Amino acid sequence: MGREIKRTYRFRVYPNKEQRRELAQTFGCCRWVYNWALEKKKTAYHREEEVLSYTDLSSRLTEKKREEETQWLQDVSSTPLQQSLRNLDRAFLNFFEDRAEHPTFKSKKGDQTARYVGKAFDIREENDKQKLRLSRMPGLVNVRWSHELPSKPSSCTVTKNSAGQYHVCFVCAEEVDPLPRTKEDGLSFVGVDLGIESLVTLSTGEKVGNPRWFENERERLRREQQELSRKEKGSNNWERQRKRVAKVHQRIQDRRKDFIEKLTTRLVEDFDVIVVENLSVKNMQQSGSLAHHIGQAGWAQIVRRLEDKCKWYGRTLVVADKWFASSQRCSECGHIGGKKPLDVREWTCSKCSAHHDRDINAAKNLSRVGQTRIHAPGDLGKPDAFEVVGSGR
Template identity: 80%
Template sequence: MVPFSEPYQNVPVVDSNMTHKIKRTYRYRLYPSEAQKAELARTFGCSRWVYNWALETKTKAYYQDEESLSFTDLSSRLTSKKKEEETEWLSEVSAVTLQQSLRNLNQAFTNFFEGRAEYPSFKSKKGDQTARYVGTAFDIREENGKRKLRLSKMPGLIRVRWSRELPSEPSSCTVTKNAAGQYHVCFVCTEEAHLLPRVNGEDGDLEFVGVDLGIESLVTLSTGEKVGNPRWFENEYDRLRREQQKLSRKEKGSNNWERQRKRVAKIHQRIQDRRKDFIEKLTTRLVENFDVIVVEDLSVKSMQQNGSLARHIGQAGWSQIVRRLRDKCEWYGRTLVIADKWFPSSQRCSECGHIGGKKPLDVRDWTCNECGEDHDRDINAAKNLSRVGQTRIQAPGDLGKPDAFEVVGSGR
């Protein structure tokens, strides 16, 4: 086999012990009363205002005065804002949530500077509304034998549907309201992660899998398996489009319009929930059955410009898959390798290593000029990705060497 000589990304290895502590979020449905809804609306509004104000202040300071405002600078400016007459309504809501807005913005800037995200953008009223509580600004209390959520400055306790147990005392919580008008709370808990044993035992061969993220099927594995047909999502999207057209024909602001708007938002939510469920199951199956998982750098995919619906649907799923694989590899002690964006996974013959040149996206099958092997485009790409892992990590002892590829988590 021709050795792979292309460059790979390089990030530090996560130190793995037999057990380690991880942070995980737990999400539940919330049922606030009318009074609580009003108070939440005010808190969401203030949190959003602070975020947007801080973003504007920071951007202006940078471009006009070449001054870089830190979290502390913004925090003290916020304190004086609360004393100004026009903005004294800011002190009516929990101070913690406003501080957390600043922290969220800080994090958005860190993500931007480290190349993980675009420049932060203003939050709009139309998107999900959120407020984050930490420390003593929230806790879980019992009322009439039921456990409920207490939030600072909130009248009474909020009803929670406890769909599963919390593993430990949460360190923070984020309350959201989506476009469908549903409320949720996300608790962040610290818990002990269970590292999985090697698939073939301590002395057995490592199991590798290459994961090609695509359009025809959301995921193709180097084992030849194809999972996740985006057509399934397309049916849902067709329905969404029909309901959206109905919405556009209704008089904006009328009762019928409001009802239809909620219907549209609910379909949106259902698509998201089903995709999330599918991705959770897929990524869990991958970490349970393989020691090393290899995916392609997603920036390759975004470079292949094409505005089709299928691609749009695919893209949302791909980044979610990679994000979940990152998390789960770290939690369960598996190795995730991300092949560099210049790696020609779809041009290279996985049998002989011959590079046959660029192939348009509509070429689904091809035959290698060199060895005559017939290839399915996606399976070939997935096999190449698996090879990246195999050439880099040949012995179990090699796991977690950070020399030439991105490794998240490391097998024992």
């Protein structure tokens, strides 16, 4: 009883000069179409006209291509342009369903993207090497294949980041089987908390991820940015330095992503029930330095990946509300000992004398939330029980 999932695979690509030129033009046209469609939608909204659908915009785009001033839209593949309209649709849907902010105009400065679907791309062999063919692109594009694709991809998104690096993301369908239970009798639980000395702390007592690397890279980023501010804006030196800054950014982002992927895979493999905290912005700010390492966005990403992977592999994710004060409550007896400043790393419970490491205690409390929820749902809502706001969906 496997289920089909869609997974994204990302690779570095190395377009040649001619291909880079073609891509630049495609990116520009995609951005133009996106912004043009967004403008059209906004105007229609303000005039209280009917909402412009994807189909409306698509036929208007066809007209636009015939107009003399915008004929250059015909110079690039039509697929990525259509996909820009799809992206805008998706952005509005996310906005209406409260998952994202209102769509904004795309800028030349941000990451540039173009998505190819259907017959607009495929993978072909040339001189014993697998390469990427894109519609209207001269020649085949070199890809650094860091892993194998499980199936024929359904879409392919090419991006250029501000460091000038190119990547491609393939979406592939894949069949996965739910994982067997980790124990013969009963269930295994793990609480996952953001640590302060480590990136993440588990209720098993394990601290995962040393923040030192992030600290060093952040320091490097700060130095490079300082260097950039000393250069004359727009000069060759400035441009070179700007790329250097962008590369450090990209490296931090890649490393964080890699950390999150590995962590979430391991948690899903090792435990039946995973309990995380529902962190609000306020809580993240309180936790000072760690917010820099993983950050609000990083934590949201961890939770999102756990949601996906729990669904794929038949695990349960419990999202616990913050109110039960995980850092103040003794995980042994439940006594709430009052607020503890961030520099208090260890403490002893005044009621049961249990000695606690701050982060591990918090993770253990989370694990208990899961045990309460899964074994005795009837206890929920009683004054002494831990509250749970979400559950494995």
